[in-house]
Amino acid sequence: MKVLRIVPQRCTGCMRCELACSYAQTGTFQPARSVIRVSPFEAHTSYAPYTCPQCAEAWCMTACPVEAIAISPVGAKVVLEDQCVGCKLCTIACPHGTVLYSAATQKAIKCDLCGGDPACAAVCPTGAIEYVEAEPADWLGGFAAERSERLRLAIAGTGGH
């Protein structure tokens, strides 16, 4: 299936993906309601977007007590709004932290790959988000480990506590 491949080295932290995502998902330009989230690394000198990897296990889907999460034709795990009661079980069952809760709708909200035309990938000006045929993977781990090295050394230097 096609997935969102993140190339974190290309991300400039412009937050366009969050704006586009919130608009596609909620009809409003509110990054706080986006289901892709740009995280800062290395004391805000590096950034990388993070969203649902559309994992094979579908923890959210199997956790739902009322079958309100389904697999869409493009392979995304999607919330069926009229079925969802807002119990939040999927938000704790998801070990990636990518099923969120919308206080506005009182339902779960997550990445649905925009039905096969993801807005985040379309608007990313640097190609840091690509929608391509690939296996879901850990796109950020190595990057984040490297970019966090200075922070980690600084902590180690002070001995932490």
Added chain:
Amino acid sequence: MAARHVIVGGGTAGLNAILSIREHDRGASEIVLVSSERPYSRMVLPYYLSRSIAESHVFTAGPARLAQLKVQPCLGRRAVSLDSGASRLTLDDATVLEYDTLLIATGSSAVRPPVPGADGPGVHSFWTLEQARGVLAGITAGSHVVLVGAGFIAFTILNAILALGARLTIVEIAPQILPRMIDAEAARMVHAWLERHGVTIRTGVEVAAIEGDDGRPRLRLRAGEDLAADLVIMATGIRTNLEWLQDSEIRVNRGVLVDRYLRSNVPNVYAAGDVAEGPDAISGKPALHAIEPTAMDHGRVAGANMAGRELAYRGSLLMNIVEVCHLDIASFGAWDDPTAETVALARPERWAYRKLLWRGDRLVGAITLGRASDLWTTNDVGILKGLVQSGVSLGSWKAHLARNPFDLKPAFVAAGTTGRLLPVTTLGRPSVPAELVR
């Protein structure tokens, strides 16, 4: 001849087992479902109580779905005895069912303490759909509702009671609210939050008796003045439904003891859900969780094994989440392990609290509180779960999290947690879309 599976109990565990069997055998076996009630989800009853969903929304597998799954329903019937040596199950109408494999998924029931009047008029439990109907019928705007017990179940219906316009008093015998879900410091914060939202809470208070002549119950407390109520809900715990196994060979403790394959001591008898005492993911020891996610896992793994797999279960991760008056409360894993190394931080100005429990540089449990509208505290409940579930080594990030236990995401990502999580599946393969399981 096709194998015959008998599932006793139509709740979460039973239905997940059926789906799992069908995922594996595509309809090749015979499945009989014995359930005293039409299958519904207990998890969504609070939303029925608040009238935010219709009653029809609570039902899970209806007749059409059961027919599609080739399940022979035996609804309205209870199992009364099991002859595991002969693989024969007897129901309350004297029907005898023979089986190749049997799943015990009879769940649990609400219990009330031995207090005089605890079964009197106006005193309810909230556990089954029938009980939910009773509570809903008894509450009107302005009613004074007294919840006896301040555990998870009580908290799941707190919003609904307030949404119906009722006044709410909570009476708890323990010195704190949510004693089996969060620590004392978190409980103090939740207590203050609820009082601010108009809920009266009395902890460390024991109910001596419930009296009432005109259908209006009156609670006599061991100390202090009586409490007059329009409706009392006893949320005082649950017990496993095991009576029917009394004369069987099945080994039980508080629940049916099962191994990593969800098998009881009798090889063709499995148990799943609230009634089963299976391995805990953190301790590895038998545990009775009685939570929805454990029932789902149990059902799926038991179903796969009943269908002929040899699938070892990694164990159940204890987790609970509940929102009260827009405050999120969650805990995971070994959140109350007194031998774990802990770090805790409260941010009272944000109504936020977080406690992390460690074994070496691995997270084994957590507690988190935060306003539901506060992305800073609520966005990473899943990330906490992922860290506990994966048992990823956090190395020097541990020191970072000791300073700021709220700043989880960089640690989660840089420790390569995603890479550890992605290859792991409960059934050893990708989830199948529900509509393709038949």
